[in-house]
Amino acid sequence: MQRIMNSGMIQSVLLRRLSKRIRFCKMLNHKEIVEKFIKMYIVICNKLEECYDQMIQPQKRRLIRKILDYTLARVLELKHELVEIDLSEYNYYDDVLVKYKILPQEVELNIPRYFRRERESEIHQRREFISSILKNIGALNEVILPKKITELDAIKLIQMHERARQGRVRFQFMKEIREMKEKSTIKPESMQVEIVKEIAASLKIQKVWRGYITRQKMKKKRFEEMLLIGMIQPSQIITENYRIADKVKQARYLKQLEFQQLHEKMVMETQEFLKVEKTTIMEENMRCEIRCWINEYFQQTGKIPELPSADSGGSRLIISRQGTESSLSKSKESSSSKESKRSKKSKSKKESDTEKSEDDSDPGIKIILSNALPELIQAHTEYQDIWRGKDESVNPWQLPYSDMILAQKTRELEDEVRLKVDQTLRDDIEALQLALDRDKGHKGKRAKKIPKRVRRSGKKNKRKKEKDLTPDRTIDSLIEELTTEGIIKLLPEIYLSNFKGEKSFVNYELWQDKKDPFPTIGDVRQLVAEYCILPLGNDELRQLTPLVRSVLIAGPRGSGKKMLVHAICTELGATFFDISPSTIAGKYPGKSGLIMLLHLIGKVSRLLQPSVIFMDDAEKPFVKKVPKTDKSDPKRLKKDLPKLIKSLTNEDRVIIIGTSHSPWDCDQKLLYQTYDKVIYIPRPDYGTMSMLWKDLLYKYSGINRQFDTSAMAKICDGFTVGEVIRTIDEVMTTKRMVQLRVQPLTHVELINALSTHNPVYREEEEAFMAWYLKTPMCRKKQRAVEMELQKLAEANEKQKKKGKN
The missing domain is CATH 1.10.8 (Helicase, Ruva Protein; domain 3)
Known part of the structure; x- marks a missing residue:
């Protein structure tokens, strides 16, 4: 495990170099981005996930978790950039795999197991609560959960059958004894003849049995040889090695919980100890330092200084500067610093001019500033400072380090104490200033109120405050109401790995020939993970990654659309809301009922996040003419569904997924305005x-x-x-x-x-092909190709004119 950790961290060094290069590079080639996307990020991300899953040291696991989350966020950012560059939801990079000798299975992003494992108790309680509601209303027949037998029950069942078998054997044995007693009256000559016959029969049985055993051994050897050279598909029977590996994993998970609880206990004890023993000493030392600085400043300038604000660092900023620079040397150095700044500006201008000329000559791809890279670099520097050269041979059991806990809690306590001390000393400074003004004869002026700083965050899509229509109701009552109405449902647990399918091995060549190939099942599985599962893993990933509010999954009947939705809910442990037209037909009637329905879905989905809001037959709300046989009123959500989608922000781990087997039967403009991404599941190759x-x-x-x-x-x-x-x-x-x-x-x-x-x-x-070629991404690509062809034609015409002249 240490070797895996070291290999992951060695690659994180490369990741840091790459992150700096991408951050400060203005223009890059498409092939460079793909190589870094594959070799440097996805491979590292999968190794970090394995490290975090099996590591037991709690403090190191916390740092690995940070690096893993930020790497995942960077992968998703690059994925969206590649989509905009290639004008395709699917990216093919077989040349990079061949160059670096990477298997296609290695570049498929693994879904972190902690998404579900760290919320296992919460998911179990929620499923139990929903199943109890369904049992009360008698609607649990829709979902039959498989009965799981424990190891103790299995042993009892085997013992019961073994006793029954022994009873049957005992009965047969006693029956044979009775028959032997009855035959004891037979003459001895006939007994000898029977013994000879029995010996001959036993020899014949032995001969047949030995031949059978030999044939079976040869068959087994032949099978093992064919399996070794890869001529036979291996069996899927779980062997003893898999069972042992699974037991080791479960033991590690228990150790992780145990060490995490031990770490929390040590943190609480250290925090209490510091509050009791160190708080007063810290306060006195800080006050002495600040007062000494005030006296020195007053003696030099004759003025009482002001403490910096809490946002800029407070008294820590003054103490860090104290002793390094004097107030007189600052004025002398300021002139030299100005001159150096001017020289730097002139150099930067020259560099910018050269960069502009290079940019004109090198047509590259502009890289958008990343939200995850600064956090990733900071987490990496933290690893370099703390764990890089740390000798862990003293701690073979990977227990929490008490010295690290003491140092961290001491810093936190210093920050808390400093805030209090700074506030009290600001009041003292104001009083001293007023007294000094009175002594000098100045009239006391009212201190101007410092205007509050308005924090301008760069995040978009902030949710507006909505009026709560159910302020007096508990969340349990709302869940019960939606469950009884059939909107919240209990789904079978199906993982994304069960959606079997190979990745494309021909599409790269077709893409090089400037053809637009259709995706394969493996490509669809990876795209669902990147758009629907990974961004909703936790709050940090949701805020750092590009926002995908809604996804439309289209494909023929039986292609696995609902299975993908079930897999998304299972991998995330998400709550499932069904707002299909057939489900909500006749429920919450009228305009007020529809408003209440949307309010309940929006409120409960945010409280129980991550959540998946599902709509089957996603084309029906936008159908131009509703058939007379359809009495579900499908156009009911035509106006309100886009509003529900637009209300989702980066703070909400909620996604709306629609499925359709005939997406061309509706107004295409409204459909594409509602769903951000479109995923098409073709027939399997x-x-x-x-x-x-x-x-x-x-x-x-x-x-x-x-x-x-x-x-x-x-x-x-x-x-x-x-x-x-x-x-x-x-x-x-x-x-x-x-x-x-x-x-x-x-x-x-x-x-x-x-x-x-x-x-x-x-x-x-x-019909599916014609519809898919008219999706927004395909149309965008067609327009780009037409523009390129037009530019080529214009360039050819100019060359012809020059040749004539």
Whole structure:
């Protein structure tokens, strides 16, 4: 673990150099940005996540958490910049992977496990509360949670079956004894004949058994050899090594909690000790230092000085300067400093002129100032100052360091005491000034009130204060009301890794040939993580990363849209709100009811954040003509849904996700004004389908590893992932799983079951392609290509004219 930590920190040194270079560089090449995005950030981010997950030292873990969060924020910033540069939501960089020998799986951002693990008790309590409400109203039949058996219950169950087996064996044994007693009356000659027959039978059984055992051993050796050279798909059965590794991880998690509690206890004890023992001494020392400085200043200038404000540092600013520079030397040095400033300005002007000329010659990409880089550099310097050269051989158990806690709490106590001392001495200085003015004969003037400084933050999208329509109600009552109405729902736990799919291996070449390739399932999975999961991980990430309020996920039926929404909620431990037209039909009627519904959703989603507000059939609110058969009033949220989305700010860990299987059936302008990002899930390619068949079939131990899954992948061209999963579930019943050893699985069974499902027909796929090419990002790219072609044509015309002249 120490080796992993050191490797991660060595790369963080490179990260610091890179961050400085990007921060101060005005123009960069696209390839440079991609290389740094892949090699320097994503690889480091995944290693830092592993370090934070397995490290047990509490003080070091806190610093690693900071670096991890800021690195994640920087990755997401660069992702948005690359989207604007490439004019595509998907970025392909196979040349960088080949250059640095990185696997495609290594550059896929891992979702930090602490998003969910550190809130496990909170998530469990919330699910229990919602499930209890659903049980009371009798609506828990919609979600059937799998029953988990404990280790003790499993042992009792095995013991019960073992006792039953022993009883059956005992019964058979007693039955054989009775039969032997009955046969004891037989003559001895017949007994010898029977013994000879039994010996011959036993020899025959031994011969057959030895042959069977030998064949099984040879088969096992052949299988291991084929597995070694990669000719057979490995089994997904969990081995003992995986169990041991899992036990080690769980033990580390327990140690993390134990050491965290120990650290908090040591902090409280140190804080109490310092307050009792050191507070009065600190106050006296500070007062003496400040009074001495006031006396010296009064003797030199004849005036009583003013203490700096608390925002600028207070008396700490004076004491830090004291002894280094005298008041007389300051006036002498000021003239020299002015001259040096003038020379620096002239140099900077010359440099800026040279930079302008370089910028004109080198057409690069302007880098936007980052919010995460300053914080990342500060966290890195903290690591360099504290942990870089620290000898940890004295602390092999990685316990908290008491000296670091003492130093930190001493600084905090000094700051608190300094504020109090500065305030009291400011009053004393005012009194002394008034007394001095009276002695000199000046009339006492009223001190001017210092105007309050208005803090101007650079953050946009601040939320306006809304009137609370339910001030007297508790949050539990609001949750209960929304749950009984079916708006808050309990979802099955599905992780993003269960959304199987390969990344694209051809799209880079198509992109180089100036073609606009469609994404693959692996690209969609990564994009969902970057837009919907990682920015909502914690408050700091949400504030540092670019704001994505809403996402539209479109694709044919069975492509996995709802599975992605379930995965987002599971990875974040988010609360799920369903505002689909079919869900809210007939609920909260009238204009006042709609206002109350939106107020409840906005209020509860912010209180229970992170939250996901979901809308199925996202095109229905913007349909031009509502069918007569549709009585759900889908246009009810047409005006209010954009308002709800615009009310979300960087302070809210809330995202609105819509899904649609026919997004072209509505007003496209209103749809794109509502949703910030559009994600299209295409039908799976051959690589994804082959991977899917292997993963789904080989989890059954009775299926031969030489089963031809490539044939099934070719046959399934045009089918979605959902249809393949349903086909396998229909075929692999419990009865069929028992029969696998006697009757192996055949392709005919799967093909017959698959033929009953509908594929994605060509007309539907063409409709999706036509719609996707008209999305805002694709249109923007088309406009950029047209402008480039127009510039090339103009340049060619100018050259032709010059040639004629």
